[in-house]
Amino acid sequence: MRPRFGHTELPEEQAHALAKAIRLERITLLVTVGTITLVLLVAGSSQAMKAAWIEDSLALLPPLAFLIAARFIRRRPTARRPYGYHRAIGVAHLVSGVALLVMGLYLIVDSGHGLVAGDHPPIGVMVVFGTPIWQGWLMVGVMSVVAVPPIILGRMKLKLAPLLHDKVLYADAQMNKADWMTALATIAGVLGIGMGLWWADGAAAILVSVDIIRDGWNNLRDAVRDLMDSRATTHDGAGPDPLPQDVVNTLLAATWVDEAEARARDLGHVLHIEAFVVPVDGGLPPLAEVTALRERCIGLDWRIQDLVLSVVEELPDELLPQLNGAGPHDE
Incomplete structure (x- = not known):
């Protein structure tokens, strides 16, 4: 049986899109867990790597929110819930926005304090299979690898979000974009330390924090508007729903x-x-x-x-x- 939204059965195109979106979000969870593990193993004392690890951890929220909401919205309306359970999407959107905003604010304060205090993050040497390697190269290698999946997954989700009119899926696609941009900023920060620019690490961490705050604010704002029954907008919030x-x-x-x-x-x-x-x-x-x-x-x-x-x-x-x-x- 195809999924139902309230008393309305999804058309075939949207039913396939929903099934594909669910598969993509499950893949995203697996990839993100792997990314978090790899980044944690090589993070060391780098502020940029710390910020990247926290953002990767936060990247678990949108797919989790989507998968949980997808289970609720298929329930039929009841006497107690005459409008159905579709608002689960809005609640998931709100939770993701609040978490992103709070963590972004924490990171920018933490990273900014280190930068103002003039902290020089040490990047040491790790022994890999008996060979000493500057840990910075391992950081750069890991971040180069983990930057690829978000690019692919994000583009696929962007194609599905308009079909389903799903703002959480769209927000997750934007989060994927932030992930690979964070990876590039982190690489720049680590290489900056290698070149003797001690402040590059803190600056990269602040750049990542600002991006998290922007994502959090946009998601929180749009979620609150929808829950307050503001005028319906398109899936990306760019204008009124036609x-x-x-x-x-x-x-x-x-x-x-x-x-x-x-x-x-x-x-x-x-x-x-x-x-x-x-x-x-x-x-x-x-x-x-x-x-x-x-x-x-x-x-x-x-x-x-x-x-x-x-x-x-x-x-x-x-x-x-x-x-x-x-x-x-x-x-």
């Missing part, structure tokens, strides 16, 4: 509709839409026509979990901020 306007266009195409507007509540993968129509000449249409129009709107896209259609005398401006020119991210 689906409510598609619903309005469909409503206006009906011969008995004079004016129409709609607003949407983003529940995660799916939307709950409230639509308002003013009939021509104020006359009440037959119930069959109202029902047919509602079904036509629901059939526009699999993401419309439900739609409430209200026939009113005039559009309720105070309930529709888009009528007053509010932007997609206005609070």
Whole structure:
């Protein structure tokens, strides 16, 4: 049986995309655990390596959040949960954002203190199979290797996120981008120490911390907006979700509709839409026509979990901020 979102069964393309996303997140967990182990083995006293290790550890959060949320969202609505469990996506998004932001702030304070204090991180020599090797080369080698999987996994997730309208999956793809950028910054910091630039390690750690803070803030901001029922946006938060306007266009195409507007509540993968129509000449249409129009709107896209259609005398401006020119991210 294919997964269900509320009372809506996923179309075949989205069902395959969800299954693929779950496989990718499981692979991501395995790769990240391996990365954490390798980085820990060669980290030494380098601030940049410490920051990279912590960011790699934090990279476990988005895939874990996605996999946990994916189990909840397939549950059917109940009397106690009439809107279903789709908000699990928003909760997972919020948890990831808070964890990233808090750890990023800790790292930037810790790394900045070391830089101001003038700490010179020692990078010693390790004996590998009886041969003494400067530990910095091992750090560079490990970070070069671990930078590759996030590039591949991130690009694959970016292709799936729009299909599923999944903000957690998109955030994880952005985290993968941060991972390989962190690896490059860490390599630069370690090589800087080798060249006698003691401050390069701390500077690289601060650069990594800033990137963690940026990811954390963006995820926290978007998660809070969705949970507060701000205007629905696209999966990447770049602008308003076009689906409510598609619903309005469909409503206006009906011969008995004079004016129409709609607003949407983003529940995660799916939307709950409230639509308002003013009939021509104020006359009440037959119930069959109202029902047919509602079904036509629901059939526009699999993401419309439900739609409430209200026939009113005039559009309720105070309930529709888009009528007053509010932007997609206005609070």
